Amino acid sequence: MRYLPQPNASLPLSEKLHSGLAGGVALGMLGWALSLVLPPGPQQTLLIGSIAASAVLLFAAPHSPLAQPWNLVVGHGLSAIVGWCCSLLFIHPVLAGALAVGLAILLMHLLDSMHPPGAATALTLVLGSTQFHHAGFVWTAALVMGNVAGSLVLALLLNNMLPGRRYPAPPAPAPLPLPAADAEPEPDDLRWALSQMDGVIDVSAEDVLEINRLARHRATERALRR
Numbered sequence: 001m002r003y004l005p006q007p008n009a010s011l012p013l014s015e016k017l018h019s020g021l022a023g024g025v026a027l028g029m030l031g032w033a034l035s036l037v038l039p040p041g042p043q044q045t046l047l048i049g050s051i052a053a054s055a056v057l058l059f060a061a062p063h064s065p066l067a068q069p070w071n072l073v074v075g076h077g078l079s080a081i082v083g084w085c086c087s088l089l090f091i092h093p094v095l096a097g098a099l100a101v102g103l104a105i106l107l108m109h110l111l112d113s114m115h116p117p118g119a120a121t122a123l124t125l126v127l128g129s130t131q132f133h134h135a136g137f138v139w140t141a142a143l144v145m146g147n148v149a150g151s152l153v154l155a156l157l158l159n160n161m162l163p164g165r166r167y168p169a170p171p172a173p174a175p176l177p178l179p180a181a182d183a184e185p186e187p188d189d190l191r192w193a194l195s196q197m198d199g200v201i202d203v204s205a206e207d208v209l210e211i212n213r214l215a216r217h218r219a220t221e222r223a224l225r226r
Contacts, residue, residue: 059159
């Protein structure tokens with residue numbers, strides 16, 4: 001039973017509705033804006049599929065490190081370049097796609113710009129290489145960065161209009177000085193601490209307690225091995 005989905009009571013229904021509404025509105029506005037800015041291309045739509053995955057992060061988890069502007073822009077940009085190059089160097093689409101995804105993940109790690117939808121962008125450019133090559137590199141780059149830039153602008157506008165959200169996420173606060181006595185936090189303490197955070201955090205007090213328990217257990221094991 002522990003592996004079955006558990007109801008997320010820590011996230012209010014209003015926040016879930018805001019996420020869905022913001023994501024849908026953003027994709028609609030993005031598609032409309034791109035149709036006005038970019039010239040027609042070989043695709044029926046100017047939206048790339050991976051940008052929908054970015055919308056999940058931007059509007060359902062805007063405070064996640066994976067959803068921040070650096071990750072969004074660099075993750076998609078790097079992956080698009082990798083996908084384009086692999087589609088030129090390797091004829092077999094499965095080989096080219098596998099290499100593109102692997103290299104995209106590696107580069108995102110190295111540049112601290114991990115954004116999972118970026119790997120989908122790399123694969124998209126490989127699998128749609130016939131259409132993209134026909135359109136040319138400049139048009140393809142404009143398409144990808146238009147999707148990314150538009151998503152970033154809409155994330156900045158819509159997230160900061162919704163209560164309890166700040167985008168980009170604020171930097172982590174400086175650690176508080178430890179009290180004289182090391183007291184174990186209780187669920188009520190953690191619920192209060194979560195309520196003091198500047199933004200919606202999709203985690204329950206029980207989850208934090210479990211993280212704390214595991215961390216203490218690991219620290220104890222490490223101390224015993226010394």
